[in-house]
Amino acid sequence: MTNPAIEGAAKKTPDGxxxxxxxxxxxxxxxxxxxxxxxxxLAVNIFPLIWTIRLSFTDFRVNRPNNEVEWVGLRNYQRIxxxxxxxxxxxxTAHFLIWTIILQVLIGFTLAFLINKKFKGNDLxxxxxxxxxxxxxxxxxxxxxxxxxxxxxxxxxxxxxxTGADPASFSMIGDVNLAPWAIVIADTWMWTPFVMLICLxxxxxxxxxxxxxxxxxxxxxxxxxWTITIPMALPFLMxxxxxxxxxxxxxxxxxxxxxxxxxxxxTTLTSIDLKREAFERWRTGxxxxxxxxxxxxxxxxxxxxxxxxxxxxxx
Amino acid sequence: xxxxxxxxxxxxxxxxxxVASTAQAEDLTLCWAAWDPxxxxxxxxxxxxxxxxxxMSFEFVPWPNFADRMLNELNSGGQLCDLxxxxxxxxxxxxxxxxxxKLNDFFDANxxxxxDFIPATVTGYAEWPKNTPNYYAxxxxxxxxxxxxxKDWFERPELQAEFKEKYGRDLGVPAxxxxxxxxxxxxxxRDIDGTTVYGAAIYTERGSEGITMGVTNAxxxxxxLYENPEKPYDLEGFVNSDGAVAGLEYYKALYDVGTPxxxxxxxxxxNIDAYRSGQVAMQMNxxxxxxxxxxxxxxxxxxxxxxxxxxxxxxxxxxxGGQGISVVSYSEKQDAALEYIQWFAQPEIQAKWWxxxxxxxxxxxxxxxxxATSQPYAQTFLDSMAIVKDFWAEPAYADLLxxxxxxxxxxxxxxxxxxxxxxxxxxxxxxxxxEDEGKL
Numbered sequence: 098m099t100n101p102a103i104e105g106a107a108k109k110t111p112d113g114x115x116x117x118x119x120x121x122x123x124x125x126x127x128x129x130x131x132x133x134x135x136x137x138x139l140a141v142n143i144f145p146l147i148w149t150i151r152l153s154f155t156d157f158r159v160n161r162p163n164n165e166v167e168w169v170g171l172r173n174y175q176r177i178x179x180x181x182x183x184x185x186x187x188x189x190t191a192h193f194l195i196w197t198i199i200l201q202v203l204i205g206f207t208l209a210f211l212i213n214k215k216f217k218g219n220d221l222x223x224x225x226x227x228x229x230x231x232x233x234x235x236x237x238x239x240x241x242x243x244x245x246x247x248x249x250x251x252x253x254x255x256x257x258x259x260t261g262a263d264p265a266s267f268s269m270i271g272d273v274n275l276a277p278w279a280i281v282i283a284d285t286w287m288w289t290p291f292v293m294l295i296c297l298x299x300x301x302x303x304x305x306x307x308x309x310x311x312x313x314x315x316x317x318x319x320x321x322x323w324t325i326t327i328p329m330a331l332p333f334l335m336x337x338x339x340x341x342x343x344x345x346x347x348x349x350x351x352x353x354x355x356x357x358x359x360x361x362x363x364t365t366l367t368s369i370d371l372k373r374e375a376f377e378r379w380r381t382g383x384x385x386x387x388x389x390x391x392x393x394x395x396x397x398x399x400x401x402x403x404x405x406x407x408x409x410x411x412x
Numbered sequence: 413x414x415x416x417x418x419x420x421x422x423x424x425x426x427x428x429x430x431v432a433s434t435a436q437a438e439d440l441t442l443c444w445a446a447w448d449p450x451x452x453x454x455x456x457x458x459x460x461x462x463x464x465x466x467x468m469s470f471e472f473v474p475w476p477n478f479a480d481r482m483l484n485e486l487n488s489g490g491q492l493c494d495l496x497x498x499x500x501x502x503x504x505x506x507x508x509x510x511x512x513x514k515l516n517d518f519f520d521a522n523x524x525x526x527x528d529f530i531p532a533t534v535t536g537y538a539e540w541p542k543n544t545p546n547y548y549a550x551x552x553x554x555x556x557x558x559x560x561x562x563k564d565w566f567e568r569p570e571l572q573a574e575f576k577e578k579y580g581r582d583l584g585v586p587a588x589x590x591x592x593x594x595x596x597x598x599x600x601x602r603d604i605d606g607t608t609v610y611g612a613a614i615y616t617e618r619g620s621e622g623i624t625m626g627v628t629n630a631x632x633x634x635x636x637l638y639e640n641p642e643k644p645y646d647l648e649g650f651v652n653s654d655g656a657v658a659g660l661e662y663y664k665a666l667y668d669v670g671t672p673x674x675x676x677x678x679x680x681x682x683n684i685d686a687y688r689s690g691q692v693a694m695q696m697n698x699x700x701x702x703x704x705x706x707x708x709x710x711x712x713x714x715x716x717x718x719x720x721x722x723x724x725x726x727x728x729x730x731x732x733g734g735q736g737i738s739v740v741s742y743s744e745k746q747d748a749a750l751e752y753i754q755w756f757a758q759p760e761i762q763a764k765w766w767x768x769x770x771x772x773x774x775x776x777x778x779x780x781x782x783x784a785t786s787q788p789y790a791q792t793f794l795d796s797m798a799i800v801k802d803f804w805a806e807p808a809y810a811d812l813l814x815x816x817x818x819x820x821x822x823x824x825x826x827x828x829x830x831x832x833x834x835x836x837x838x839x840x841x842x843x844x845x846x847e848d849e850g851k852l
Binding site: 162245246361 | 480487505608617619807810821826828848
């Protein structure tokens with residue numbers, strides 16, 4: 098049976114064009130449709146990547162357009178990998194990454210577990226909890242600088258209230274020991290709701306019938322939690338860890354706004370350091386090598402992690 | 413003085429109209445930092461629009477992002493800006509990388525001479541290489557780091573008595589950096605009218621140029637030199653001399669004993685806020701803020717005083733700020749942009765610039781007999797401009813600046829290592845940069 102609408106549309110195709118299309122294979126037509134996308138992908142993603150790799154072997158500086166560009170081989174890579182300052186930024190990034198993920202997963206899962214229970218005002222609480230992740234990271238960074246203010250900051254007053262310490266006696270973003278925790282706290286406040294939502298999706302995907310069967314077998318709540326809830330929500334938890342890990346590896350805006358990478362280099366994450374090298378020092382070749390190293394690191398870690406995630410899902 | 417100036421300004425405007433009548437009307441864009449003087453320049457430029465028929469647009473970027481944004485623009489050969497009021501340290505890069513138009517012929521053709529401007533501003537904002545008659549900018553806004561203090565607090569009899577008893581001298585404008593530290597320590601944590609206040613707000617910012625613009629005011633006065641005066645780019649023993657080490661230790665001591673808690677990343681804006689809100693007795697800041705302080709209802713109207721950066725054991729110097737105005741070489745409207753500079757250089761326009769809150773660098777303005785008394789801070793501005801020193805203006809200035817930011821901030825704020833180690837590290841960084849640049 099023919100579809101009159103399609104037939105009508107086909108009739109509208111100009112004869113010349115119709116003749117030309119009629120001569121093309123399905124594969125060719127498919128290529129015609131995907132070619133613009135592939136072209137855009139090549140232009141926006143692949144070409145810059147290849148160009149960055151090429152630049153990473155040179156001493157090119159974008160602010161010296163008149164200088165001759167020299168091929169320096171692996172020198173940029175050697176400098177980066179043997180620079181103790183860069184290893185310090187890697188450590189700062191690892192501290193930030195590990196602690197934000199641990200805290201966000203623990204708190205996020207707990208909140209999801211509680212929100213998953215049916216109680217009055219459930220929807221309202223969900224909306225309130227989700228509120229921080231709706232804000233711009235720059236805004237969050239900015240207002241946490243006020244919260245952390247020793248003279249007027251609510252955070253210091255809250256700590257003072259519980260400990261009896263003088264609120265002006267410590268500075269969360271001015272102290273080398275406290276600043277790494279200050280950025281962890283702000284990021285956890287902002288992104289725990291995101292982890293909570295993913296965990297909530299995981300918890301709600303567990304069929305009630307499994308719990309009912311466990312009840313019939315007289316399994317305790319504790320046992321149900323460890324043998325049903327955790328294993329079945331684990332792929333979602335792992336997905337949350339993957340998202341937050343990738344996001345926090347490239348964290349920039351919130352931390353720049355909050356601490357500017359200081360005091361000293363204690364909160365200088367790799368993305369902040371990379372930006373300084375590329376757009377403040379203008380060491381384009383060097384920063385390209387830096388970017389390549391970070392890309393390989395994230396890509397490698399993410400690939401291993403995704404394989405592990407797939408294995409968990411297959412179980 | 414004002415009526416005379418306006419008469420001459422009108423005459424100047426008429427002259428400019430005549431000059432401009434043959435030219436085509438253009439839309440000119442002037443790029444600068446987003447701060448109070450920029451607003452004054454918008455007001456001032458209305459006269460240019462009326463006189464020339466050109467339309468002025470402005471692209472103002474907040475200070476923390478100003479260098480990033482504008483240097484990106486210049487490096488990419490962008491045509492956003494026809495006129496650039498770039499920072500003094502950009503002059504080397506602007507000249508050597510071909511971003512700025514050389515103005516010598518234009519100055520000669522229009523009888524604009526650099527002898528008419530404050531010498532330090534010509535060297536700082538216009539010349540490249542330094543101390544050679546090659547001009548890439550017209551001094552546009554003279555600025556220098558100085559100090560503001562709460563005169564009303566200093567004059568309180570009970571505080572004066574307590575200070576005299578403790579330090580054996582009157583509580584007043586400090587004659588030396590050591591005295592300034594004593595005063596900061598005296599006010600630190602003090603209760604004034606039921607509020608806890610602190611000594612001084614100083615520059616500690618890490619991300620752009622803050623702490624360098626602050627610490628140099630101590631380093632210069634204790635004996636720091638950028639290089640061997642006899643041998644360019646010879647740094648060892650000058651950048652990390654005993655005097656320089658003492659200067660850096662001084663700045664850290666001032667930070668430790670006399671600044672508000674949490675002031676670990678403060679620059680111009682944070683210092684202004686702390687001062688205006690009555691948190692601190694003194695603030696280090698560029699002179700551009702002084703008109704705003706005078707107009708402020710909390711701290712203005714005679715409650716504040718001003719003094720130049722006090723002397724140290726090796727002399728009295730202050731960090732130069734300010735900018736020159738340049739024509740961007742990528743602009744397609746260079747003739748109209750040069751017209752703006754010609755108009756801006758006129759004495760009557762410069763006089764109006766000062767009245768609106770812009771710090772003119774023209775001698776005819778600042779050497780006017782009425783100038784020193786025209787504003788409460790005018791004399792301090794003159795005294796400060798007489799003792800200025802500036803940071804490197806090499807094409808690699810950004811590299812040099814970031815190294816100094818990192819080394820100094822890590823020592824002063826984070827307490828990393830010793831002052832000697834910080835400056836030795838700075839010598840290593842700078843040497844490497846100059847080697848990369850082919851200067852060593």
